Amino acid sequence: MFKMVKYFAFSLCIASLVLQGCSKKELVDLYPEFNLDALANPSNIKQVEDVLLGAYAAFRNANYFGSGSGTGSGWAIMPDVLSDNLYETLQTLSNSRAMADWLYQPNTAQVATLYAAPYGVIANANIVLRDIDKFTTSANQLLANRLKGQAYAMRAMAHFDLMRYFAVKYDRNSTTDLALYYSTQFIVQPNVRPARMSNKQYYDSIFNDLSKATTLLGNVDAPINPVTGLTRPYIDLPVINALLARIYLYAGMWPEAIAAATRVINDRPLVNLDQAAFSGMYNQTSRGEIIWNVQFxxxxxxxxxxxxxxxxxxxxxxxxxxxxxxxxxxxxxxxxxxxxxxxxxxxxxxxxxxxxxxxxxxxxxxxxxPVFRTGEMYLIRAEARARNAQEGPALDDLNALRAARINGYIPVTGVTGALLLEAIANERRRELVGEGHRFFDLKRTTRTITRGSTCGNQAISPAGDCQLNPTDREWTLPIPESVRNANENAQQNPDY
Structure with a gap:
């Protein structure tokens, strides 16, 4: 694991040397310029800030939110490929067929790259948190708060994203189900071989980081995102609340999910049947309902x-x-x-x-x-309310979102119980297709994937298996063989 952390952190830094730098006030559209001294021996807080920008750049990794030719996009489009939202066409290069057909093994290359990608973010965040206090004074304390808060949030998010693929279950308080190891230090010694943590320990670490981020980002020297413009490329307090809402949903913490989603909804309202504003979130002509976007x-x-x-x-x-x-x-x-x-x-x-x-x-x-949008927050709140005996308000949220999306929509009434949860799940498919949710939604609710009419029709799609049952091992990706070879304490997931 730590060999991968070392590789991705240093390869990111080396790549950045050949490109121009950018200040904190600019868009996150360029790799920052800094040398390896910023990793081992930074000389000022500006170099620490450059490492933070390197963490933002790591979110663009081709196996995180970026993509290659027929590969990658691990937390963007891949969860739709793995589920029933998208089907493989005859134009495919077969680059992701092992993933699409659930044929992955511990030695599958894309499994290893999906595992490694978030560690580029984690490594840079850990370097920031290791070094920033060395250069913090009473004069720049609020600047330090701004940088540290973002680093804590990034570290929490990257760890949560790893959990979504590599943990078998999402139970908040389980002391027996295994998540991963929560890395809080930039360590590259080959003799450090940490064991996987229980879900409870792992969640505790995530929430601890987000609690620190919330406090720090509530007391900063300047707005983190520009007040106006077409993008929101940095992590600020609304992003923290959106991330918390998503994590609370996975963890089954319904009141907390409702409260966090409400805070975001109050800050970022829906666009109301505004085609330009809605489409603009995807082609950078409008901010629309963006809470946080990764900049390409x-x-x-x-x-x-x-x-x-x-x-x-x-x-x-x-x-x-x-x-x-x-x-x-x-x-x-x-x-x-x-x-x-x-x-x-x-x-x-x-x-x-x-x-x-x-x-x-x-x-x-x-x-x-767009990693976080207001539409998702309505659906998080609707599901959390439905599961927390608040079915009326849950249906209100569902109707509000549909009314903002569908011309001539007539609100529905009287939908309760399993039918209400199914309606919310279907609305998540509508709202979030291609944005990294469907596979995880089915996994966290213990559903079966049943692919539609194109599956098995060889004249349309080369896909093979059309169903993934709740007990199948492929809901959880295997710990990569390369990680296990370097660290025998990284216990393999069941049945691999």
């Missing part, structure tokens, strides 16, 4: 290339017909829904997922990824 610029491959190769219009994975169709009259997302034209484009008579194809009218695939 020209030449940096954004999330789309796993599913849609923007520069030549090639679709490796397309929306399942149960999601949307060319006619726009069937499926979960229809043509009277502002999400339809924002998410999809008909090409050569087939539907393509084009929400990340580029900025403005450019189709180079270098567009931002």
């Amino acid at each position: 610029e020209t030449g940096q491959q954004g999330p789309t290339f796993l599913a849609y190769f923007a520069t030549n219009g090639r679709s490796y994975f397309r929306p399942a017909l149960e999601i949307a169709t060319v006619a726009g009259t069937t499926g979960l997302i229809r043509s009277n829904d502002i999400r339809y034209s924002a998410f999809f484009t008909t090409m050569s008579g087939e539907q393509s997922l084009t929400k990340f194809r580029g900025k403005g009218t450019v189709t180079d695939g270098s567009t931002n990824f």
Whole structure:
């Protein structure tokens, strides 16, 4: 594990040496310029800040929110590929077929890269937290708070994202289910071989980091994101609340999820049937409901290339017909829904997922990824309320979101129990398709993946297995063989 941390941190820094630097006030669109002394022996707080910008750059890794040609996009599009939202097409390069068909093993290359990607963020965050106090004075305390708060939040988020793939269960208080090791130091010694923590220990560490981040970011020297503009590329207090809301949902902490989501909703209202504002979140022409976006610029491959190769219009994975169709009259997302034209484009008579194809009218695939949006917060609050005996307010949230998306929507009434939860789950499919949720949603609610009408039709898709049962091992990715070879204490997940 720590060998991977070392590799990704240093490779990131070496790559940054050949590019121009950027100040904290600029967009996170360039790698910061700093030398290896900033890792081992920084000389001032500016160098520490550069390492923090390196952590932001690590979110663009091709296996985190970025993508390669038919690969990657681990926390963006991959969870839709792994589930029932997208299907593999005959245009695919087979680069991700082992993932799409649930054939992965401990030696599968993409499993190793998915495991490693968040450690680039964690390594840089740990370097910031290791060094920043050396240069903190009474004069720059609020600046230090701003940098430390972001580093704690990044570390928590990257660890949570690892848990989503590599932990078998998400039970908050389990002392027997294994998460991973929670790394709080930049350690590269080969003799350090930590064991995996229980879910309880791991969650405790996440919440401890987010508690520190909340306190620090509540007392800073300057706004973290610009007040106006088209993006929100940095982590501020609304991002902390959005992350908490998401984690509380996974952990089954319903009152806490409701409270955190409400704080964000109050800060970032929905756009109301505003096509330009909604679509603008994906092509950088409007902030819309963005809470936090990972910034991609020209030449940096954004999330789309796993599913849609923007520069030549090639679709490796397309929306399942149960999601949307060319006619726009069937499926979960229809043509009277502002999400339809924002998410999809008909090409050569087939539907393509084009929400990340580029900025403005450019189709180079270098567009931002909205990690958190207000729509998700409504759905988190709706589900948490439904599971916390507040079905009326839950239905109110569901109706409010639909009314902001669907022209001519008529609110539904009287939906309760399992039907209400199913309606919320379907709305999550509509709202969040291609944004890194479906596989995890099915996993955390112990559902079966049953792929739709294209699965098994060899004239349309080469996909094989069409069903993943709740007890199947493939809901959890294996600990990579390379990690196990370096650290025998990194216990393998069951049945691998």
